[in-house]
Amino acid sequence: xxxxxxxxxxxxxxxEEKVMQLVQIPGYEFEQDAAVTGLTxxxxxxxxxxxxxSTLGVWGAKKAIELQKKYMExxxxxxxxxxxxxxxxxxxxxxxxxxGQGATFDPEVARAGAAIQAKEAASEGVHVTFSPMADLSRxxxxxxxxxxxxxxxxxxxxxxxxxxxxxxxxxxxxxxHVAACVKHFAAYGGAEAGRDYxxxxxxxxxxxxxxxxxxxEGIKAGARLVMTSFNTLNGIPSSxxxxxxxxxxxxxxxxNGVLISDWAAIAEMVNWGFAEDMKEAxxxxxxxxxxxxxxxxCYSGNLQNLVKEGKISEKLLDEAVxxxxxxxxxxxxxxxxxxxxxxxxxxxxCLCDEHRKVALDAVRKSLVLLENKNxxxxxxxxKIAFIGPYVDEKKIHSxxxxxxxPKANVxxxxxxxxxxxxxxxxxxxxxxCNMLLDKTDIGSGVAKENDRKNKTLIEEAVKTAKWAxxxxxxxxxxxxxxxESTSRVDITIPAPQKDLFSAISAIKNKKTVTLIFNGRALDxxxxxxxxxxxxxxxxxxxxxxxGIMDVLSGACSPSGKLSMSFPWASAQEPIHYDHYNTGRPKxxxxxxxxxxxxxxxxxxxxxxxxxxxxxxxFELSKVKLSGKTxxxxxxxxxxxxxxxxxxxxxxxxTETLQLYIRDMVGSRVRPVKELKGFEKVxxxxxxxxxVTFRIEESMLRFFTINNKFESEAGKFVAYIGxxxxxxxxxxxxxI
Ligand code: GLC
Numbered sequence: 112x113x114x115x116x117x118x119x120x121x122x123x124x125x126x127e128e129k130v131m132q133l134v135q136i137p138g139y140e141f142e143q144d145a146a147v148t149g150l151t152x153x154x155x156x157x158x159x160x161x162x163x164x165s166t167l168g169v170w171g172a173k174k175a176i177e178l179q180k181k182y183m184e185x186x187x188x189x190x191x192x193x194x195x196x197x198x199x200x201x202x203x204x205x206x207x208x209x210x211g212q213g214a215t216f217d218p219e220v221a222r223a224g225a226a227i228q229a230k231e232a233a234s235e236g237v238h239v240t241f242s243p244m245a246d247l248s249r250x251x252x253x254x255x256x257x258x259x260x261x262x263x264x265x266x267x268x269x270x271x272x273x274x275x276x277x278x279x280x281x282x283x284x285x286x287x288h289v290a291a292c293v294k295h296f297a298a299y300g301g302a303e304a305g306r307d308y309x310x311x312x313x314x315x316x317x318x319x320x321x322x323x324x325x326x327x328e329g330i331k332a333g334a335r336l337v338m339t340s341f342n343t344l345n346g347i348p349s350s351x352x353x354x355x356x357x358x359x360x361x362x363x364x365x366x367n368g369v370l371i372s373d374w375a376a377i378a379e380m381v382n383w384g385f386a387e388d389m390k391e392a393x394x395x396x397x398x399x400x401x402x403x404x405x406x407x408x409c410y411s412g413n414l415q416n417l418v419k420e421g422k423i424s425e426k427l428l429d430e431a432v433x434x435x436x437x438x439x440x441x442x443x444x445x446x447x448x449x450x451x452x453x454x455x456x457x458x459x460x461c462l463c464d465e466h467r468k469v470a471l472d473a474v475r476k477s478l479v480l481l482e483n484k485n486x487x488x489x490x491x492x493x494k495i496a497f498i499g500p501y502v503d504e505k506k507i508h509s510x511x512x513x514x515x516x517p518k519a520n521v522x523x524x525x526x527x528x529x530x531x532x533x534x535x536x537x538x539x540x541x542x543x544c545n546m547l548l549d550k551t552d553i554g555s556g557v558a559k560e561n562d563r564k565n566k567t568l569i570e571e572a573v574k575t576a577k578w579a580x581x582x583x584x585x586x587x588x589x590x591x592x593x594x595e596s597t598s599r600v601d602i603t604i605p606a607p608q609k610d611l612f613s614a615i616s617a618i619k620n621k622k623t624v625t626l627i628f629n630g631r632a633l634d635x636x637x638x639x640x641x642x643x644x645x646x647x648x649x650x651x652x653x654x655x656x657x658g659i660m661d662v663l664s665g666a667c668s669p670s671g672k673l674s675m676s677f678p679w680a681s682a683q684e685p686i687h688y689d690h691y692n693t694g695r696p697k698x699x700x701x702x703x704x705x706x707x708x709x710x711x712x713x714x715x716x717x718x719x720x721x722x723x724x725x726x727x728x729f730e731l732s733k734v735k736l737s738g739k740t741x742x743x744x745x746x747x748x749x750x751x752x753x754x755x756x757x758x759x760x761x762x763x764x765t766e767t768l769q770l771y772i773r774d775m776v777g778s779r780v781r782p783v784k785e786l787k788g789f790e791k792v793x794x795x796x797x798x799x800x801x802v803t804f805r806i807e808e809s810m811l812r813f814f815t816i817n818n819k820f821e822s823e824a825g826k827f828v829a830y831i832g833x834x835x836x837x838x839x840x841x842x843x844x845x846i
Pocket of ligand 1: 148167197294595
């Protein structure tokens with residue numbers, strides 16, 4: 112529809128119709144098996160149901176077509192309904208969770224995955240995905256770190272931008288693509304003590320330097336929607352934060368798309384004590400520029416009166432409604448309200464071999480090898496025991512893969528039987544223990560019963576382990592221990608699995624490989640010391656078993672790099688590599704009294720951001736700089752930092768070179784390192800390659816004491832290494 116026609120449509124709509132375009136109702140008001148991803152306390156009236164502009168949680172071509180048909184027949188202006196869904200890391204073909212995708216350090220993995228997810232979701236009638244999540248995630252107590260690509264703003268920005276491009280393609284008129292929604296704006300990852308829905312206290316410079324960049328990359332990539340976050344930022348709920356939404360998001364970041372609240376976030380401003388009642392909450396949200404009210408009665412019950420009372424201008428209302436109509440128009444819904452929905456097409460594209468192949472590649476690249484003593488991997492045993500609750504577990508996706516089909520997931524056991532079925536390697540399987548003691552895992556009647564069962568399971572597993580020459584332990588968090596509202600203070604593997612690990616690792620003269628399925632960084636306790644190899648598998652999704660066995664068997668070398676620091680202890684959280692130095696940094700050796708330290712734990716992460724082993728070994732030369740000075744005022748000036756990397760091992764492998772920069776002195780103190788670039792390098796044994804990174808003045812800017820982004824002359828160090836703990840650096844000066 113032409114813009115002028117949209118304008119005429121808007122002018123022709125009643126006040127009630129306009130208001131209802133800004134109302135999103137839960138999908139179960141239309142389909143009883145719709146996904147429910149929030150709390151709702153009230154039934155939607157028939158009137159609202161007839162006029163609401165969008166819904167969420169519904170998918171399925173037949174359902175979507177029937178729903179749209181019926182809805183448009185009833186609508187006075189036959190305006191199509193928007194169908195939105197959380198397609199976070201997979202629709203039917205489920206990819207590794209975003210934290211695992213971050214570990215690939217490969218934006219192409221994110222882009223390709225998002226494009227496939229969009230194609231599958233669009234074929235089942237979805238128009239908008241509530242993804243990518245761009246929250247900087249430094250605190251592994253927070254269950255939603257699962258949905259982010261990790262603790263680094265630069266990596267997150269690269270991955271988020273690629274996901275938006277994958278979801279949206281060149282044009283939203285292309286029916287294989289969906290509109291992307293960057294969330295949760297803003298700084299949800301900084302929630303107090305890692306708890307959902309909590310307050311975030313951030314200085315403006317930390318907000319702007321660390322927490323905002325990844326959202327901005329998503330907006331630069333063209334994301335058509337942004338979602339407000341549940342948290343308050345320095346005491347102001349995001350959905351009512353005019354400075355955040357109008358000054359930062361719309362003015363500074365030039366976002367002119369649709370701003371949707373998170374589920375009930377507008378009404379929750381009353382709980383926060385920021386609004387007297389839902390009417391005031393509605394006024395504050397509209398004033399802040401929130402276009403769509405997700406799943407509360409705020410806008411539907413109050414906006415008309417607010418306009419009639421002159422508390423909200425009809426102009427402001429019209430601007431919001433026009434943004435929603437433009438989104439529908441750009442999706443081509445006025446011309447084809449059913450868009451790409453087709454049962455035949457969905458049967459063809461969902462979980463097709465081509466998509467599974469791309470997902471398999473993503474799994475392989477996401478796995479992070481933390482330990483590999485005496486080349487325990489690739490597997491070389493003749494009698495291998497696969498033991499643990501994840502041996503035969505179908506739920507290796509994440510709690511956010513709400514439209515995925517767990518039955519389609521390839522388990523470890525299935526992949527092992529395929530791999531070794533016709534070989535002379537003998538394999539055995541044992542569950543070893545239940546995933547959890549019980550749902551809360553803090554002991555209850557159920558727990559005592561489970562405890563008995565676990566003892567029996569462990570005894571059986573020990574027998575199986577004694578038979579084998581190699582043991583592969585398949586352990587990890589339960590699917591319900593990460594995702595929304597799943598914060599944990601003890602980020603270790605569940606209790607029964609600790610007992611199993613102790614029993615199995617006590618058996619002498621066995622090679623023990625431990626796989627970890629996780630939705631967050633974990634405190635691995637004694638697992639690394641008592642295992643010969645440790646592989647981090649995240650929530651790998653549909654092709655999990657195949658990808659993991661490809662790496663274990665040596666069909667491909669692991670190449671993943673940690674997207675989050677793994678701590679020595681839960682109490683170290685939040686922990687991140689790009690911290691400040693402090694006035695008394697702990698000396699690397701010698702007396703550490705009167706320095707920044709714990710008496711009972713190192714300051715550093717156990718496994719730092721960016722860390723991951725391969726099946727080969729690499730050597731790096733010292734960093735060479737093309738020049739010692741970079742002129743701040745010279746146009747297009749740059750210097751180059753380079754290293755020569757050599758594969759000194761026996762197999763082809765892929766290493767990820769990471770460029771970090773440290774600003775030695777600033778008008779505000781600066782992080783000890785900041786990731787500014789990365790490059791994956793695949794080399795055959797014995798081969799070398801020179802890798803060069805370009806350093807420009809713009810990469811040195813930060814939010815200075817003048818409260819603007821600018822660089823400051825002075826000394827810098829450029830590091831190039833294979834993780835954030837590298838000290839392979841060279842100094843240069845900005846003049
Ligand atoms: C949930 C989540 C958000 C999701 C939305 C819709 O509460 O916070 O990430 O997109 O509701 O399901």
